[in-house]
Amino acid sequence: MQSDAEFLGLRPGDEPGHYHFRVENHLARLDGHLYGGTAIAASITAAELLSERPALWMTTQFVSTAPPGADIKVTAEVLAPGRRTNQVRVTGTDAAGDVMFASLGATGHHRAEGLKGVFENAPTVDPPDASEPSNPFAVLTRRLGIDNPFPLPSGGSGFAAVIEFREPEIRQHPDPGPGRLCLWVRRCDRAPLTPAIIAYIADLVPLSIAAACGVMAFGISLDNSIRIGAFDETEWVLVDLRPHLAVGDYGHGAAHLWSQNGRLLATASQSASMRTVDIAAFRNRVSQQTS
Numbered sequence: 245m246q247s248d249a250e251f252l253g254l255r256p257g258d259e260p261g262h263y264h265f266r267v268e269n270h271l272a273r274l275d276g277h278l279y280g281g282t283a284i285a286a287s288i289t290a291a292e293l294l295s296e297r298p299a300l301w302m303t304t305q306f307v308s309t310a311p312p313g314a315d316i317k318v319t320a321e322v323l324a325p326g327r328r329t330n331q332v333r334v335t336g337t338d339a340a341g342d343v344m345f346a347s348l349g350a351t352g353h354h355r356a357e358g359l360k361g362v363f364e365n366a367p368t369v370d371p372p373d374a375s376e377p378s379n380p381f382a383v384l385t386r387r388l389g390i391d392n393p394f395p396l397p398s399g400g401s402g403f404a405a406v407i408e409f410r411e412p413e414i415r416q417h418p419d420p421g422p423g424r425l426c427l428w429v430r431r432c433d434r435a436p437l438t439p440a441i442i443a444y445i446a447d448l449v450p451l452s453i454a455a456a457c458g459v460m461a462f463g464i465s466l467d468n469s470i471r472i473g474a475f476d477e478t479e480w481v482l483v484d485l486r487p488h489l490a491v492g493d494y495g496h497g498a499a500h501l502w503s504q505n506g507r508l509l510a511t512a513s514q515s516a517s518m519r520t521v522d523i524a525a526f527r528n529r530v531s532q533q534t535s
Contacts (some may be wrong), residue, residue: 248289248440251281251406251431254318261294263318267310270406276312278344279403280304280465281447287334287347288440288470293349295330302334302349303469305340310338314470330352360474362508364500365388365418372428374506375410380451383411383425387455392521407445411481423456423487423497428480436477442510443470445483446499447500449514452485453495460523463516470512476508478503493518 248254252266263286265271270283284304292299297367310316317337324331326425336345369375376385385391409426417424429445431437437445450463482504499512 245408246402246533247435247440248285249293251435252286252289253440254289255285256293258318261290263290263293263320265315265316265318267312267316268313270403272312272402272448273309274402274404276402278310278314278316279447280306280345280468281403281443281444283336283345283465284447284470285335285366285440285444285469286316286318287320287345287349287442290318290334291330291332291347291349291351292440294320295322295332297330297351297353299472300329300352301469302347302351302443303345303467304334304345306345306465307343307468309476311343314338326352328355328360333486341371354474362473364511365510366500366502366506366508367414367418367426367480367484368416368423369412369414369426371429372410375412375428376478378427379388379404380409380448381408383427384451384460386411386453388458388460389423390416390460402480403444405451407430419486420491421456421486423454423485425450425452425455425485427483427485430481434479436479437481437506438469439472439475439510442481442501443468443512445481445491446501446510446512448483448485449499450495450516450518451514452487452516452520453490453497453516456487460521461518462521463518464514465493466517468512468514470510472510473508475509476503476505476507478505478509480504481509488520
């Protein structure tokens with residue numbers, strides 16, 4: 245929990261359950277504004293710190309974004325305390341008191357001898373060492389067969405400044421279909437990945453929706469959800485993206501998150517408002533700005 249708080253810059257406030265963080269580059273989208281994955285990661289971390297129990301699930305409604313440098317207040321509440329399970333609510337607000345995100349979830353203690361099982365199959369992919377360094381935009385443009393109009397600047401921007409991506413060859417997928425994408429992901433500092441940081445990483449479902457539709461598009465998060473299983477200590481996580489449907493410029497899909505050892509760590513889902521990109525117009529605008 246403490247390493248997650250350090251990664252997010254999540255600092256305690258004056259009362260129990262009160263925290264705050266600043267929108268820094270690594271907690272932002274490419275435009276510098278608050279990233280949806282940061283909202284759910286902060287919600288998980290605050291809930292775990294307050295309840296002193298690991299997170300079981302969290303769903304985060306991304307209400308609004310915040311500009312670079314904004315201070316976000318995070319308030320965690322235990323709505324229903326139990327001997328084993330706590331139901332929690334987490335709210336993120338800006339300095340004006342406007343809601344940026346609202347989360348519901350649960351934390352709890354696992355029974356060592358309780359029910360257990362994994363009922364999904366992992367895709368067969370190349371290991372991280374045999375996979376190509378990449379980034380989400382390069383993965384999408386390669387799938388679409390076009391030149392990447394969004395090369396990331398040296399050193400990365402937004403979440404890409406602290407997250408390393410590699411694209412493996414998919415040898416076999418248990419649920420083949422349009423838009424299936426796999427990415428190996430790790431922290432650049434190689435710290436072990438936790439549920440909060442995996443939730444931060446899993447905000448990639450719109451990528452697979454765009455690939456399935458065969459268009460260059462990006463998504464603005466409406467919600468991010470994660471359901472958490474048993475965790476291996478793992479440096480790399482395979483993000484297994486599976487789009488479900490798109491209608492009227494809204495897209496929905498899921499991500500399965502696998503450890504290097506093939507353990508299913510968590511399942512995530514996301515809904516997003518999708519926006520297609522006119523690549524020719526974008527390249528023309530960039531050319532005019534640089535000429």
